[in-house]
Amino acid sequence: MRIGVLALQGDFDAHRQRLEELGAAVVLVKKVEELDSLDGLVIPGGESSTFLRLLGESGLKKLHEFVRMKPTFGTCAGAILLAREVEDPRQAGLGAIDMVIRRNAYGRQIDSSIRQGLFRGSPIEMVFIRAPKIERLGPSVEVLAKEGNDPVVVRQGKAMAATFHPELSGDSRIHQEFLELVANRTIS
Amino acid sequence: MSQHNGSLNSLRLKTGLAEMLKGGVIMDVTTAEQALIAEKAGAAAVMALERVPAQIRAEGGVARMASPKKIREIMDAVSIPVMAKCRIGHFAEAQILEELGVDYVDESEVLTPADESHHVDKHAFQVPFVCGARNLGEALRRIAEGAAMIRTKGEAGTGDVVHAVKHIRQIVQEMKILTVLGEDELYAKAKELAAPYELVKLVATQGKLPVPNFSAGGIATPADASLVMQLGAEAVFVGSGIFMGKRTSCMQCQEGRHAYDDGCAFAPPAEADRRARAIVRATTHYKDPKVLLEVSSDVPTAMKGLAIAALDEAQMLQTRGW
Secondary structure, three states: OEEEEEOOOOOHHHHHHHHHHOOOEEEEEOOHHHHHHOOEEEEOOOOHHHHHHHHHHHHHHHHHHHHHHOOEEEEOHHHHHHEEEEEOOOEOOOOOEEEEEEOOOOOOHHHOEEEEEEEOOEEEEEEEOOOOEEEEEOOOOEEEEEEOOEEEEEEEOOEEEEOOOHHHOOOOHHHHHHHHHHHHHHHO | OOHHHHHHHHHHHHHHHHHHHOOOEEEEEOOHHHHHHHHHHOOOEEEEOOOOHHHHHHHOOOOOOOOHHHHHHHHHHOOOOEEEEEEOOOHHHHHHHHHHOOOEEEEEOOOOOOOOOOOOOHHHOOOOEEEEEOOHHHHHHHHHOOOOEEEEOOOOOOOOOHHHHHHHHHHHHHHHHHHHOOHHHHHHHHHHHOOOHHHHHHHHHHOOOOOOEEEOOOOOOHHHHHHHHHOOOOOEEEOHHHHEOOOOOOHHHHOOOOOOOOOOOEOOHHHHHHHHHHHHHHHHOOOOHHHHHHHHHHOOOOOOOOOHHHOOHHHOOOOOOO
């Protein structure tokens, strides 16, 4: 199973480490042409505006095609990229998940926090850093984890998103969930 | 939650934001207009300043924390993280910056130091700090005080990359040496580095700093950014290199009016935009000569700069801090 981690900017190396611990072969992706050989892709945390600038129009188009064909998992900035609509400020989204997401919704760095939430009903640590919030979800989006009343891990078809950073916690359940999604899609 | 867990989690959140900045460019800006240019060009964060280091160097005087009003304007203008500098040891400036809500505080040698022997106790703050270092001992002393990110100092405001290179090489080499030393040798090494044994031991085991290690001080071109990234930096700070023009001091600029002609301290916005985009792409694709050639061809000029070899010891900013 070859998993790409989009490595334009951000904490792509933390994702690489986690995925390798779980036995995946990881490719750091700096150019969209490298997407063709992958079974799945992780879009890491970082600055979503930086990702968009570095992708450019043609890169975004290519990524748009990829997320409709192969499993993709975005955390924080990655989740923002996967959304249908982005607020504060408005910017392009890939539309892989039918959700409206708001950037920096908790506030600035001083409002970043480590919280306990529920993932498939079990407690899990969640590291929120200048995190976005999912404001609205479409009917076909499944909620996999919540923090309080807020959906924080969601899935629609092949696309999965977390508003926090599972790659910065010791718990590997959420990455495991994504690898299972990739494995199921690759077989079928 | 125990006290220990509380402080550990606080450090995880502080270094967590630094993790998000990796592979990115943090740009010095002095106005909301410049901050917007930086954000649009793909900067991962901006550093809000009253004057960029090259101006501070040219104009002299006491360099202090930027006015909160100016920092606030910049925070309101962009959605990316905003950092600001406090003077070395000036914990009251740091308290003001924390209250203002900046995302990172740079306890910086670029400003005039406020204390000749003490740095800020950075554990006492919720806002994360970045500090400069020239060598491993200095880096570990700052981390012991609570810094969540280290940046090599280089020589700010010169546009001469030679000391940015010297300092990143120095730190990387000193870390390599630690990894091959025996247990008993680490105690003596800790004494020599004037750094806490526990941190020396940690670096010896992991082969890298326990916090992200960025590069700063003289990076002015896409090739410079690629150079320090290839030498082991995890992200770059670009100070005067984006927005400085042909001169370092200009009366109009001091009054906030920029002519953007040959006599102006600032480069025309379109020019700054081209430089900023090129440095962002060069930092991402730092190992790809094809992209480096392409982006280097896009930038016709760079700041004039100042050769470090021609500076007196007294004009050096890097010797501030200990």
